[in-house]
Amino acid sequence: MSNAAQRDTLLRYDADVRTNHWLVALSFILAALSGLALFHPALFWLSNLFGGGPWTRILHPFVGIFMVLVFLSLAARVWDENRFASADWQWLRQWRDVIANREERLPEVGRYNGGQKLVFFVLVLCVLTLFVTGFLMWRAYFSLPVRVVRIASVLHAIAALVLICTILVHIYAGFWVRGSMHAMLRGTVTPGWAWRHHRAWFRQITHASHTRAGPD
């Protein structure tokens, strides 16, 4: 990339956040595929990807724990910027404009929009539920009262369903809003992208850069 092109972009995700995000993503894929193998007979063949049924059973909890740890690390990095503000609720109320690509009608968005924040908190809730209930179900190391295990099993399945559906929406959104995938893979967005999708964030960072560059 030439210097001119580099100057022409804004850094949205630094290398650490990108690495962290993709560690979560890769471990999520492994955890989801191994979990689905044990959830529905029609998907039991997925256990072949992990070396058979017993290996799937052995690996799934460890992959899951790894996912939870890297997810919590990522969540800590972006927590402050995902606090809900009143504009976010307005943004969510206008979901029809959102899905119709009528972004000009929406309130100005900061670093993350209402949808992204909603995804964030749903993920936090699901991941924590999966973490706790997963331990309760982990027969290899824990043996809890059957009633506890049954409740944990149902909650684990519900949390996994919500998580997988939320991630499907998240993946599609990354494809839908062109430039987002590049932002998470290589870190940068164009000024126009920031202007269109996250104008308040655009104003904030360009103004901040300006003041930092000035003689203070």
Next chain:
Amino acid sequence: MPLQSLDIVRRSATTTPEPRVRGAYSGTVAKLIDTSKCIGCKACQVACMEWNDLRDEVGTNTGSYQNPADLSDRSWTLMRFTEYENPKGDLEWLIRKDGCMHCADPGCLKACPSPGAIVQYSNGIVDFQEENCIGCGYCVAGCPFDIPRISKRDKKAYKCTLCSDRVAVGMEPACIKACPTGALVFGTKEDMKAHAAERIEDLKSRGFDKAGLYDPPGVGGTHVMYVLHHADQPGLYAGLAAAPHISPLVRLWKGRAKPLSLAIMALTALAGFFHFVRVGRNEVDEQDEEAARRSLEASGKPEMRP
């Protein structure tokens, strides 16, 4: 099929019908355990060890005749001893041979995620096929009687097989063979019910007016049945479940939730695809870039200029 008299009629984690043309038209089998005749000699436990080549670790005395203290991966049947003081103030020593009940509607099989790890034969026996077992322990959560045990050594699930290998070749289970008092009998379920009816009549004539057969309908009936002197209070017999059934939580988790969840996931993915088809991607156009450029110029950030 390895043994023609053991036709599989139900198989875990399998959504299509098993071959069902051949049925148990001469009747399913059942073991009848007459608690009123049991003397607690544990010959059945020994016979089970002998026939199945099981040697559990020697445990410790827990203050009763019950030994070992609980079922395990290597103890598939166990006499459970209860000292019950009846309302007249007399002591009754209630002894119940515990083990798999071989439910007609088995919770273990419903919960099992591994195809063919749990099967039900046309004769009614529910059997674990350890070579297909993945060791998840879902059967333990599914069982209404707390029977399956996961081995610490190989992480596979084990329980009473009702000596399916012996029954397949026309023999009675090993425990039946060893019982010295006739407390254990084996035959077709119909015959066992008829025999139980005689026993119950006899018990009633001796003052046990609540005597009855334990063949719980909540699990579709069982292929191991009890004659109880206190059939109105099964819980007296070391906590035998009064109305066992597959937990609604297990039914939800391994029943309707499964296809429904897959459908929801598929619809979510399809919703994305059709959003793309109908609405398309949200793309930055030249006007956005131009507006951003003007804003940057206005804020006087020279390095952002193209």
